[in-house]
Amino acid sequence: MxxxxxxxxxxxxxxxxxxxxxxxxxxxxAMASMSSGIEMTTRWNGGVFxxxxxxxxxxxxxxxxxxxSTQSGHIVITQPFPGDMACLELKGNTMFLQxxxxxxxxxxxxxxxxxxxIRSFISGxxxxxxxxxxxxxxxxxxxxxxxxxxxxxxxxxxTGHLVAYEPTIGIRVGMAGGIFxxxxxxxxxxxxxxxxxxxxxxxxxxEGLAAWTNAHL
Amino acid sequence: MHDVSxxxxxxxxxxxxxGGRAAAKISIHPQGLVAETLEEQRFEIPFGECQLDKGGAxxxxxxxxxxxxxxxxxxxxxxxxxxxxxxxxxxxxxQLRTIQHKQRGHEKTFWFWLTVGSVITVIGGxxxxxxxxxxxxxxxxxxxxxxxENIGSVAVKSVDLQARLDAGHAATKLVNDIVNELEPHSxxxxxxxxxxxxxxxxxNAFALPGGQIVVYTGLIKKAKSAEQxxxxxxxxxxxxxxxxxxxxxxxxxxxxxxIQLVTGDVGxxxxxxxxxxxxxxxxxxxxxxxTEADLEGARMxxxxxxxxxNMADFFQMLEKLEGDIPNLLAWISTHxxxxxxxxxxxxxxxxxxxxxxxxxxxxxxxxxxQLAK
Amino acid sequence: MKHELLCQPASTAIRFSLEQGDELTCEVGAMIAMxxxxxxxxxxxxxxxSGGIMKGLKRMxxxxxxxxxHFTAQQPNQxxxxxxxxxxxxxxxxxxxxxxxxxxSSWVASDSGIQxxxxxxxxxxxxxxxESMFWVKCSGAGNLFLSSYGAIYSVEVDxxxxxxxxxxxxxxxxLQFRIGKAGKSLIxxxxxxxxxxxxxxxxxxxxxxxxxxxSLGKLLGPKLKPR
Numbered sequence: 001m002x003x004x005x006x007x008x009x010x011x012x013x014x015x016x017x018x019x020x021x022x023x024x025x026x027x028x029x030a031m032a033s034m035s036s037g038i039e040m041t042t043r044w045n046g047g048v049f050x051x052x053x054x055x056x057x058x059x060x061x062x063x064x065x066x067x068x069s070t071q072s073g074h075i076v077i078t079q080p081f082p083g084d085m086a087c088l089e090l091k092g093n094t095m096f097l098q099x100x101x102x103x104x105x106x107x108x109x110x111x112x113x114x115x116x117x118i119r120s121f122i123s124g125x126x127x128x129x130x131x132x133x134x135x136x137x138x139x140x141x142x143x144x145x146x147x148x149x150x151x152x153x154x155x156x157x158x159t160g161h162l163v164a165y166e167p168t169i170g171i172r173v174g175m176a177g178g179i180f181x182x183x184x185x186x187x188x189x190x191x192x193x194x195x196x197x198x199x200x201x202x203x204x205x206x207e208g209l210a211a212w213t214n215a216h217l
Numbered sequence: 218m219h220d221v222s223x224x225x226x227x228x229x230x231x232x233x234x235x236g237g238r239a240a241a242k243i244s245i246h247p248q249g250l251v252a253e254t255l256e257e258q259r260f261e262i263p264f265g266e267c268q269l270d271k272g273g274a275x276x277x278x279x280x281x282x283x284x285x286x287x288x289x290x291x292x293x294x295x296x297x298x299x300x301x302x303x304x305x306x307x308x309x310x311x312q313l314r315t316i317q318h319k320q321r322g323h324e325k326t327f328w329f330w331l332t333v334g335s336v337i338t339v340i341g342g343x344x345x346x347x348x349x350x351x352x353x354x355x356x357x358x359x360x361x362x363x364x365x366e367n368i369g370s371v372a373v374k375s376v377d378l379q380a381r382l383d384a385g386h387a388a389t390k391l392v393n394d395i396v397n398e399l400e401p402h403s404x405x406x407x408x409x410x411x412x413x414x415x416x417x418x419x420x421n422a423f424a425l426p427g428g429q430i431v432v433y434t435g436l437i438k439k440a441k442s443a444e445q446x447x448x449x450x451x452x453x454x455x456x457x458x459x460x461x462x463x464x465x466x467x468x469x470x471x472x473x474x475x476i477q478l479v480t481g482d483v484g485x486x487x488x489x490x491x492x493x494x495x496x497x498x499x500x501x502x503x504x505x506x507x508t509e510a511d512l513e514g515a516r517m518x519x520x521x522x523x524x525x526x527n528m529a530d531f532f533q534m535l536e537k538l539e540g541d542i543p544n545l546l547a548w549i550s551t552h553x554x555x556x557x558x559x560x561x562x563x564x565x566x567x568x569x570x571x572x573x574x575x576x577x578x579x580x581x582x583x584x585x586x587q588l589a590k
Numbered sequence: 591m592k593h594e595l596l597c598q599p600a601s602t603a604i605r606f607s608l609e610q611g612d613e614l615t616c617e618v619g620a621m622i623a624m625x626x627x628x629x630x631x632x633x634x635x636x637x638x639x640s641g642g643i644m645k646g647l648k649r650m651x652x653x654x655x656x657x658x659x660h661f662t663a664q665q666p667n668q669x670x671x672x673x674x675x676x677x678x679x680x681x682x683x684x685x686x687x688x689x690x691x692x693x694x695s696s697w698v699a700s701d702s703g704i705q706x707x708x709x710x711x712x713x714x715x716x717x718x719x720x721e722s723m724f725w726v727k728c729s730g731a732g733n734l735f736l737s738s739y740g741a742i743y744s745v746e747v748d749x750x751x752x753x754x755x756x757x758x759x760x761x762x763x764x765l766q767f768r769i770g771k772a773g774k775s776l777i778x779x780x781x782x783x784x785x786x787x788x789x790x791x792x793x794x795x796x797x798x799x800x801x802x803x804x805s806l807g808k809l810l811g812p813k814l815k816p817r
Contacts, residue, residue, distance in 0.1 A: 007741035013801075029754070031754050032757045032801075033753040035751055036750035076743065080801075081806050082740070206809065213810065230793055238794070240687020272764075272766035273763055273765070273792065274762075274765060
């Protein structure tokens with residue numbers, strides 16, 4: 001199975017070339033187009049109740065789709081917003097993904113749910129975060145471009161810009177200044193990351209877009 | 218010889234053509250179909266080798282394929298099927314009939330599934346509606362009060378505070394005293410009631426989640442007595458103790474989530490219906506919450522020894538005034554169907570045991586004088 | 591007339607080099623810049639269709655006009671730059687006698703050899719595809735320019751191909767378009783988020799876009815305050 005990230009960093013999408021028998025798992029509604037001969041089955045994302053909880057509080061879809069090809073073919077997989085995509089190769093390790101970041105993964109990768117904390121919920125990030133572990137490739141995306149940093153100690157990231165991070169990093173949401181611009185807008189909130197490991201950030205935030213749009217309505 | 222009426226405009230697919238496809242003149246000869254492209258390439262399919270199919274974007278395009286599928290002619294013109302029928306001397310009648318049949322079959326299947334799908338969606342929607350309301354109520358009841366306070370403190374910042382009266386003002390003290398009379402009878406212990414009076418002619422008062430109460434001087438001036446004012450304040454406090462604000466937020470979040478939860482992201486039709494559902498659920502919900510606040514407020518007044526009829530009297534007065542001075546009556550406009558509410562409070566009073574009511578010993582006249590300045 | 595695609599794939603614009611007498615028709619609002627030897631004339635075509643069960647649905651029967659700008663070079667060596675509204679890509683397709691069915695918002699420009707038919711009704715099954723109901727049928731021989739939200743990719747269909755709703759840019763008229771379910775089961779299709787998809791069958795060229803505007807709107811919408 002050959003997967004290429006095309007049109008990065010502005011409208012990144014995955015071109016997945018499948019041989020007969022190949023399978024790929026993707027988040028719901030990620031498929032843009034696909035050849036005939038590819039079957040799509042839908043399943044719960046990590047168990048029924050967690051899936052529902054994740055939907056209400058985490059913004060992740062409850063369902064994931066598994067695509068299996070009976071003949072050779074291709075699928076074009078995309079994300080709902082314009083931006084970049086990156087690929088992670090898991091070798092038995094775990095990564096945390098912010099809600100909405102997960103796009104697709106190889107079937108051997110385990111998709112799980114982690115608790116992100118109440119403050120994360122109030123900041124609009126969701127109560128849960130996605131945990132990917134096992135062996136295989138994971139593709140995730142961002143609104144904007146993706147850039148990384150190796151963190152040692154403490155680092156501050158504006159809320160809404162954190163995309164993925166290793167579990168050795170702890171996150172705490174706090175207030176930057178002290179004034180909220182709107183109920184759950186999360187404006188003025190920052191995320192303190194602490195620990196040793198790699199974090200992925202995105203150059204644009206959805207909250208930023210929403211705030212700008214709200215200001216112009 | 219070519220009869221002009223037998224020439225049609227169409228196209229041909231063949232690997233021998235540069236680009237795979239080209240526009241062509243299709244003509245029906247006695248022995249078969251012939252296509253000639255602009256580049257003067259010529260393709261022939263004898264009748265015996267023709268496989269017909271119908272398709273194309275309009276659904277009316279006729280495709281003729283030869284047996285090894287190396288050449289396909291196609292034509293969309295209206296006269297083509299008829300000409301094929303007549304000029305092919307019966308070679309195509311069977312095939313033409315089959316493809317007409319197939320197409321109608323497809324259409325029927327589509328409309329069948331559409332109907333089934335719509336019925337299922339409607340039924341599912343009705344069940345989901347009730348389930349959602351029940352679920353949200355239960356979920357909200359489980360959340361700690363600190364969340365109400367957080368939400369309330371955020372919301373109060375959006376209230377225009379420039380015209381705020383300070384804590385020492387007679388009006389603020391009056392409202393504080395009223396709240397203190399009612400607070401012991403509140404159904405939700407642990408709520409920290411705080412009072413803010415804003416100097417504006419708006420006839421309005423509201424309670425935010427967590428216990429922050431805002432009263433406008435316009436409303437204080439319109440009330441005829443401290444007991445009437447207590448009626449309004451009891452109603453607003455009831456909103457806070459019944460946690461309506463939180464339920465409302467939970468409801469709107471839940472509706473969007475629930476519809477997406479059940480249906481996935483399917484496009485415009487469902488987005489529209491989720492929006493409609495949201496609006497109708499929220500409006501009917503707030504009517505319900507107004508009724509609840511009325512009854513709970515009446516109960517608090519009764520327990521505090523104040524005649525709940527005062528609440529009804531105030532509504533009645535505002536209702537009479539509504540015709541004269543609409544703009545000032547913000548409070549009334551968000552609380553519809555006053556006649557029902559007055560009747561409801563009076564009914565409630567008939568059911569509860571009688572008890573002597575008292576008057577609040579508060580400097581009502583003085584406060585009115587102060588505000589008149 | 592020569593054309594050149596600039597700034598691909600996110601903010602693509604098209605630069606044309608026109609000789610005297612060359613003509614180009616573009617969607618209104620597409621012009622970015624031009625040299626002074628070009629004249630512009632605006633005409634309108636009515637869009638949408640006729641009666642049937644679709645009648646009464648405001649979305650389809652607004653009776654709006656579809657405005658076109660016709661650019662003609664009056665002198666030699668003129669240059670015209672056009673671009674679409676949305677962030678995205680543009681592509682060129684050469685029509686040689688056949689026809690292309692183009693999404694209304696995806697058509698950007700075509701030269702004088704191409705006839706533009708805005709009254710093409712399409713097919714009743716497209717109603718639930720989530721696509722806009724406005725399609726433009728371009729036929730004849732000449733250069734056609736398409737735009738997209740996202741990047742454009744083309745697929746040579748021979749047999750069957752599936753495209754998620756919102757991702758179709760244009761397709762040749764030899765392809766048949768049917769609405770179907772994405773997965774094997776009806777319920778699975780809905781839960782999987784794909785819902786109903788568009789299945790193309792036949793042989794021809796299909797242009798798709800990698801992103802679709804409603805997805806962004808759906809994520810952003812709940813975060814916006816009510817007006």
